[in-house]
Amino acid sequence: MLGDFPGRLSLRHRKEDPRTCSSIDTHSSVSDNPSRSRALSTASPPERDAPAGDVLRDPRVQRGHRALQPLPFRRHRHRQALHQPRRRRAGDARDGGLLRRGTAGGPRKHRRVPGPGPLRPKPGKLPEDLIVFRPVPRGIFLALLTASVGLRVFLATLPGYVSDVESYKRWALGAAIAGLPAAYEVTGVDYPPLFLYALYGAGRIQRWIEPESTPADLRDSALFTFLVKSPHLIFDLLLGGLLYWLVAVRGLWGTARTGVAWGRLVALLYLWNPAVLFGSGYWGQPDGIHSALAVAALAALAWDRAAASGALLSFAGLMKPLAAPLVPLLVLAAGARRGLRGLVLAGGGGLAAALLTLLPFLATGRIGPVLRKILLDVEAMPFTSVNAHNLWWLLGAWRDANAPILGPLTPRTIGLTLFLVSYAALLTRAARLLRSPRIDAGALCARLFLGAAAVVCSFFFLSTHMHENHMFLAIPLLLAVAGRSRHLAWLALGCSLAVFFNMALHDLELPYCMPSFLSMPVPVTNRHLDRPFTLLQLVGSYLNTLLVAAVSASTWLCAWRGKV
Template sequence: MWSLLGAGLCLRVALAPWVGGQSFDLNLFKSWALAAAENFSGFYLHGSSDYPPLYIYILYLVGKAVSLPALGSYFTLLIKLPSIAADLLTAALLYRLAAKHLSVETDLLLSAFYLFSPAVFINSTFWGQVDSFFTWVVVVAVWLLTEKRVYGSAALFAAAVLMKPQGIIFLPVLLFELVRLKSVKRFFIAAFTALATALVIILPFSFRQSPLWIVKLFAGTIGEYPYASVNAYNFFSLIGANYKPDTTVMLFFSYYTWGMIFIVLITLFTGFLYYRGRSAKHAFLAALIQIAGVFTFSVSMHERYLFPAVALSLLAFIFLKDKRLLWLSVGLSATSFINTATVLYGMTRGGVPYNVPMFLTSLLNVVLFIFLAKAGWDLAAGTNKKEDALRTK
């Protein structure tokens, strides 16, 4: 496993400086890193960043590192390095959990599949984006739920939200587990832990700011792309609504309203399956359904928002041992890679054009979610029947 991780690291470090990536995003991260290193507490006062505060801590360290003469020429690599490290940490977690629940051969194969997946490579090493780091925070938060460490999980869920607004998509999983535990005390302690974590992350940036500055930041970030789809190969791109205003009406409701309806329905479906499953081992499956469902059927989705589904599908397989989840990991890895590569290398002004790759990949994502929903239903029902049978005996 150490050889596997070493190979993954060396390959990434060798490629990262020479692959140009997405120049706009890389230059933005570089400017934020320098700004944070120069004036950390005043970062949001004097800048125009739309990112929540958590990743600014990482960029601050990068900005400080690049000021050293020996590291000044490695700025691009240093910007990509946190996500590269997160790739390795996620692969190591896959190995650890697979070794606990599956065979030795399987744990190495699953780790290798993730570590060398084109979908993972293109996001961190090529593009230079931060989805790998966000995914690592999310998967550790969900893993802690399976370990009955609810308070640590609540802290990391709060951290995920304060890194990317998409973290909100995963919050219902924490709520479902707290409801399953039926403990008012745990619920309030978890809520307090999440709030305290958020305050610790936000506080250094809050001096000389209005009390609701973080709320305004989130509102601005969420409302920045008022479109049915923002190059995400999903249901709305399938019907030709990529980069169409989310106020456009379809069957009595706007795209935005349909997106909200789908989010509510997907969350209720996930909650019902979690209730039927009666176990925290369904947490990764619930997180997978949340991200895959919201990406596929909600509005304002970007091409990279499906990225956590690759790791979550593998982790769900480890805990539930259903081979359909392995097929889903392959399918979601393929669609995530195609979507990301098309946007990274083929996007024109105004979004990716409606063409055959968009149509087929969007259709495949819809089909994969239906397949996932059916697998989730079967797994929750199967667990329910087994527990009822044991109780009867």
């Protein structure tokens, strides 16, 4: 066959070889041209029989000389395919440029676009410059999930942040003994009522196990510590499941990262997050509860469930007031997507949830103490920064937030003004982005999450009265969109580290367990604990404040630009 002939073949460019008088091609090689290879592979065999690999002899040449003869093609299309120059395809990069297809319906034209650039990813495939994460197989996911639950159970038995955990035990036992409506009058609860429902259940279980126990007896009880921390574990698992659903089912990470394997990854990124393990698992802070409710509220709004969204955000605010700054964003989004109907549904859902939560206190006529705690609880610790690594940590922590520092202006007024200005600018921009008729539910949800994360971060960095863990809500919000770009992934990582370091550096024991030079005291007093800071605490707190500032500014800019 022709494929066994050595040399080159052509019908156009020939020159005589003085040794063989044969027609030898000098134009192109068959192997260099895929279109010719396909044409020649389907060509008809020569008319004369010859052994495979033998050379056909031409009787017109002298004896002893051999000549290579081209095959006689039977159809004209073979000759056209043989001589037609190779047509470069769209996406074939040469000389630093890309060839693109012409308009449909006409001849295939190509034009050169200057400059190198990455190709558009095909569905299900990722270009190398965007790959940050990897999907998680089912076996690895189950193993890591089991290990996470086991670790959380162990952490739930540890004392954690002792003063807060002891308060939770006292509230739980008091509510179980005196009844839920009287808890605010008996135990001095300083949380909104939804958290009291969770503690009430823990107290009832403890009373059923040990009927004669008192708060003094249960101070060091590992079982009771586990019971008051168990709601945090349950809601953290629910939040991990919600993130799994958003990525695996709703495709919040984009079409290239949709499926159960990517959903497993985002769930593990939350459950194994150091800030979650330390703050919720070890310290026992209930941030996972209001975070799960707030994330669910934003997701419900993105898929046109305005009433459910209002109810969930109301529950989040009645769990912890840190969800309140998200109300204007939800109102704007509901009005932009559904108009007046959306506003009515969201408001009605929120009001119904609030009435349902406050119903036991309304029925017994004890709503007064509850409302005072909800509305005036912010003045419980009226300081510029309660160990929060924000703007006021740099300007002076643990100072009176209501004392004038710039004429009649107080730190509280300055911080609130800065936050409202940044929030108003963000809402103005978001109103234009959310009204786009071409935006789908996934992109809307991503923009809502990014905008909410910007609100949480800016509120933490600019406002007074902030504690170490008050930026926790930004972690699941950023993880929910982390797979959409490398920049968002870095933001999620930076936020997780910032929240973790803010809590770890102010732990009651951890900073003093470091090596000698890190735990060395410095001549700066910690006004919270009335003891000197360690070198690690002082230097680390200022460095972490810079990290918080960078994360807050970058998140705000991403939300402003609408880049998701």
